[in-house]
Amino acid sequence: MKSVFQMIATFACAVALTACGAAANTEKPVVLDPNTQVKELLFPDLVKGTGTAAAAGDTLTVAYTGWLYDASKPDGKGVQFETSPPLQPFTFVLGIGKMILGWDRGLVGMQVGGTRRLLIPYDLGYGVSGTRDRVTNAVVIPPYAGLVFDITLQKVEKK
Known part of the structure; x- marks a missing residue:
């Protein structure tokens, strides 16, 4: 009798765990057609800066907002996925491979005080794999x- 109860309990737990696992995996993968995305890196200046120009190896301080590229939206700005906090600009070294290639290539020559729009093809962004949230694992x-960034260069520290 005891072993029958254990078997039923084990079976019930297995069914419950399977159901929980199936319910948790309801996220449909987003599949983008690379043919509808940005084809080449574009980096027009929206506001021309007048300060020091950025070069590889310099430490840059920027404010930025990033969107997924969507050709059907104005300026290609689809869903916003990230922005720098207003009082916490982002600092990094340009051109050493710590950032996506679109940033390392698209910010060279930008001057302090300027705002530049980067339109980045997937192969200079997060590639064929994309990226997920480290905590929630959501895409x-x-x-x-393809990506769109509006970046304002606030400071350049020469190497």
């Missing part, structure tokens, strides 16, 4: 996603 950047 942040889908595979093959």
Whole structure:
């Protein structure tokens, strides 16, 4: 009798765990057609800066906002996925491979005080794999996603 009860309890737990696992995996993968995305890196200046120009190896301080590229939206700005906090600009070294290639290539020559829009093809962004949130594992950047960033250069520290 005791072993029958254990078997039923084990079976019930297995069914419950299977159901929980199936319910947790309801996220549909976003599949983007690379043919509808940005084809080449574009980096027009929206506001021309007048200060020091950025070069590889310099430490840059920027404020930025990033969107998934969507050709059907104005300026290609689809879903916003990230922005720098207003009082916490982002600092990094340009051109050493710590950032996506679109940033390392698209910010060279930008001058302090300027704002530049980067339109980044997937192969200079997060590639064929995209990226996920480290905590929730939710997709942040889908595979093959083109990106749009508006970046204001606040400071350049020469190497």
